[in-house]
Amino acid sequence: MVTRVLVTGAGGQLGHDVVEYATRSTGNDVIGLTHRELDVADRHQVRSVVPDLRPDVIVHAAAWTDVDGCEMDPDRAFAVNALGTRHLAEVARLLGAHLAFVSTDYVFDGEATRAYAEWDVPRPLGVYGASKLAGERELDPSFTIVRTSWLSGVAGRNIVSTVLGLARQSDRILRFVDDQKGCPTFTEDLAPALWRLALDRRPGIFHVTNQGDTTWYGFVKAILEEAGHSPDRVQPIATSELDPPRPAPRPTNSVLDNAALRLGGEPLLPHWRDGLARLVRACHRSEQAE
Template sequence: MINEQPRKWQRIVVTGAGGQLGAELAHLPKAEGIEIIALSRSELDVTDSEQCRAVLAQHHPDAIIHCGAYTAVDKAESEPDEAFRVNGAGTRNLAVAAQEAGIKLCYISTDYVFDGKSAVPYNEYDNTNPQTVYGKSKLAGEYAVQTMHNRFFIVRTSWVFGKYGNNFIKTMLKMGTERERLKVVSDQLGSPTYTYDLALFLVELVQTENYGIYHASNTGVCSWHEFAQAIFEESGIKIQVDPCTTDEFPRPAPRPAYSVMDHSAIRSNNLQQLRPWREALQHYLKDSE
C-alpha cells in the first residue's frame, strides 16, 4: 500500500466567482503553494445543501472563502425571503457541510450589520443592529457560521470596488464624461475597499489558525463626496462635484451614515493592514487603463 504524502499546498474554494470579490480571487496571480478553485452560482448553489456536500467532497479544499451572496441592497427590501434564503440558509448549508468535512470557512460580511449611528469606528465586538433586510440577512449568515462551525473567520468589509463588475468608481468616471457638474452624498462616512487588496488579505488569513471576526477595509476615512473628488483628481477629469445630503437621494433601503470599522483583530493577530484607500484607488485606476 502506498502512503499518500500530505499536501504541501493550500486548496481554497471560492464561492460567488461571478461577483466583484469572487472574480478578484479567481483572477489573482498564481501564488506558490496556493490553488484557488473559483465556483460560480451555477457550479455551487449554496441554497442546495446536498450540492454543498457533493462539491466539497469533489474538491477536498483546505478552506472556503464564501463570497457568494444576495447583494441587491434595495431589492432585498421587497424580496426578504430570497435575501434570507441565500445569505442566511445558504450560508448555514455551507457551514454545516464544511464542518462535517473539517474545512475552514471564511464568510464575507458587511458594514450593514451595524446601524451606522456611531461616531467612532466600529470594533469587531460592538453590538450589531442592522437597519435593512440585506444587513439582517448577512447577520443571519454570521450567526449560522458561528453556531454551525468551529473553525471560522467572519470578515466584514465596506464600500467595495474592483475591476470586475460595477462599482462607484466606474459610475463616477462614466458621469464625468457626460456632465460638467454633479451632486454626491457628503453625509455618509466610510472606508473604500479595493477587492485586490482584500483578496490578498483573505488568502493570507485562511492560511492561519487565527479564527474569529475581522474588519477589513483599506485604511483611512472619507465621504462619498470626498471619494468622488479623489476619483476625478486622480483621473485628471475636470468636473464640479457638489456635496448633498442622503435625504436628497432617498433609496428603498437606508444607507448607514457611518460605516467606518476599526481593524483591531488585524492588529492583534499581527496581520498586514490594507493600504490607504487613496493608494488603492491609484492602483485601481492604473490597472484599469
C-alpha cells in the first residue's frame, strides 16, 4: 500500500533531501511544504491545510534553526520550534497519522566526557536547544524523535558552502573554534534513515548522525583538504577568542552516540569524511553547471 507522507520545511536542507530521496527511491506519495506553503506556528493554517492532504506520516523538518537568532528572540523560537510542533502533533492525533520530529544535539549541555546516548538527561544551554526540547515534549510516546547534529546538504547555506566560498574568494586565513566537538552529518545520508524510521512508525528517541566526531576547526580543515586547498588556511581558536562573541552559548561536547540504532543492530550512517567528500563533489558539479 502506498503511504502518503507530508514533509514540513521542504525548502530547508534536510526537508529538501527527504523529498528528493523519497521521490527518487521510494514508491510512496510525498508532499513537501515550504515555509511559505505552511507556517507551522500558525495553528489555524496547520488545521486547515494538513487534514486536506490526508497524510499517513508527517516528517517534521521545519524549524527556526538560527541558534543566535533564537537566543535574541525566544518568543519566536518557541512559537516555531515548540508550539509549531504542538500544532502538528495535534493534527497528527486527529488524523491517526504518525509524526517524526527532527531534534538536535543542542538539547545537551556538553559537560559529559563521553558521547550522549538517547537516555541521557537533556539540559540545553541556549534558547534554540530549549525550544527544540520543548518540541520533543509535545509528542506522544508512539511518535518518532530523531536527534541529529551539525547538518550540511546541497540545498542550504552551511559551513561547507561557506568555507568553499571563502576559500575561493580570498587567501584570508580562516579562524574556527577547536573547543566544541560534534558529529558533522550530511542530509543526503540522514534523509533515508529518517525516512525509514518515520515510515516504520518507530516510537522513541533515535540519535542519527554520521559516524566519527571532530571540532569545527577539524571540520573546516577537512573541507579545505577535500576541496584541494591547503588545510593550513585555517587556524584553531578558543570559543573565548571569538570577536564579537556569539549571543548563544554552545555545548563543548555534543557528540551523539547512535546507541538505539547500534544496540538494535541497525545500520549506522557512514563516517562523516565519506559524506563530506560526496558533498564537496556535488558542490563542484553544481558550480561547473552554473
